[in-house]
Amino acid sequence: MKRLFTLIVFCSFSLVSTSQILVHNDFTGYNGLSSTIAPGWFYSWNDTAATSRSYYTSAGSCGISCPAYKFGINGAYVITPSFSNADSLRFYMKGNGSFQPNKFHIYAGPDTMTWTLLRTFDSIPLASQIVTLPIGSAYNYIKFQYQKDSLGYNVGIDDVSIFSGIFTNLNPVRKFTASIFPNPTSGMLNIETGTFQPKSLSVSVSNVLGREVKNLQMNIPSAYYQVNLSDLDAGVYMVHVKSEFGEFTQRIVIRK
Numbered sequence: 694m695k696r697l698f699t700l701i702v703f704c705s706f707s708l709v710s711t712s713q714i715l716v717h718n719d720f721t722g723y724n725g726l727s728s729t730i731a732p733g734w735f736y737s738w739n740d741t742a743a744t745s746r747s748y749y750t751s752a753g754s755c756g757i758s759c760p761a762y763k764f765g766i767n768g769a770y771v772i773t774p775s776f777s778n779a780d781s782l783r784f785y786m787k788g789n790g791s792f793q794p795n796k797f798h799i800y801a802g803p804d805t806m807t808w809t810l811l812r813t814f815d816s817i818p819l820a821s822q823i824v825t826l827p828i829g830s831a832y833n834y835i836k837f838q839y840q841k842d843s844l845g846y847n848v849g850i851d852d853v854s855i856f857s858g859i860f861t862n863l864n865p866v867r868k869f870t871a872s873i874f875p876n877p878t879s880g881m882l883n884i885e886t887g888t889f890q891p892k893s894l895s896v897s898v899s900n901v902l903g904r905e906v907k908n909l910q911m912n913i914p915s916a917y918y919q920v921n922l923s924d925l926d927a928g929v930y931m932v933h934v935k936s937e938f939g940e941f942t943q944r945i946v947i948r949k
Contacts, residue, residue: 715776716855720760723748733774738766749849756785756821756851764797764839764848772805773835776855782835783825784853788817789846796840797848801832808836812917817848827914828855870941871934877946880923884934886916895935896920900928922947 723729725741725748740747748760755761794816800808811826839848872885898907906925911918927949933942
């Protein structure tokens with residue numbers, strides 16, 4: 694049933710985009726034994742003990758259906774099989790709460806020794822989410838790695854898919870939105886746009902007098918950006934984000 698439902702979802706998606714699934718893993722059959730790892734994949738941590746097993750079996754912690762892989766120890770990582778000409782990654786992710794500032798990193802690399810950070814999630818929330826990230830054509834592997842606090846909770850992933858043709862075949866975005874956080878911030882600012890930005894993103898920061906104090910051109914196709922404002926003094930600023938699809942402005946506070 695799990696594989697059939699996944700196929701139906703993908704077929705529906707194909708009606709609007711001539712995309713191709715290059716790699717997929719829904720962790721079907723995985724039970725904590727290394728012998729049940731999906732072909733071509735690598736899981737650094739495998740555990741079958743009832744109190745610490747490396748997978749979830751409850752529906753609330755899985756994607757379309759169970760099981761899901763559980764990152765339960767610090768440094769646990771998962772590496773995909775090799776692929777080529779991919780442009781996007783999509784997966785289900787759910788934390789057990791953000792009691793401590795756990796970090797979840799996604800890397801891409803041309804091999805399994807050289808990695809480029811695509812994104813870091815800080816303090817993974819209890820609510821589940823579907824994450825979609827762009828991948829450059831120079832990459833052939835994806836690595837998921839968990840940095841767990843000594844008192845931190847665990848993180849599960851499921852329904853990992855790597856596509857070719859998702860972003861290159863999408864129709865133009867009609868509406869531009871952005872989420873800027875955290876606010877207040879000590880300097881590092883995250884900018885998430887409502888949709889993938891195939892071209893550059895312009896970020897302008899002005900002080901309360903209206904004088905521009907920073908201007909950045911983000912020339913990376915993405916839906917997620919990070920801006921470092923730690924060189925600015927504490928105070929109130931206006932952050933203006935502009936793309937080919939529209940503009941967005943938000944007031945932020947920097948605290949030192």
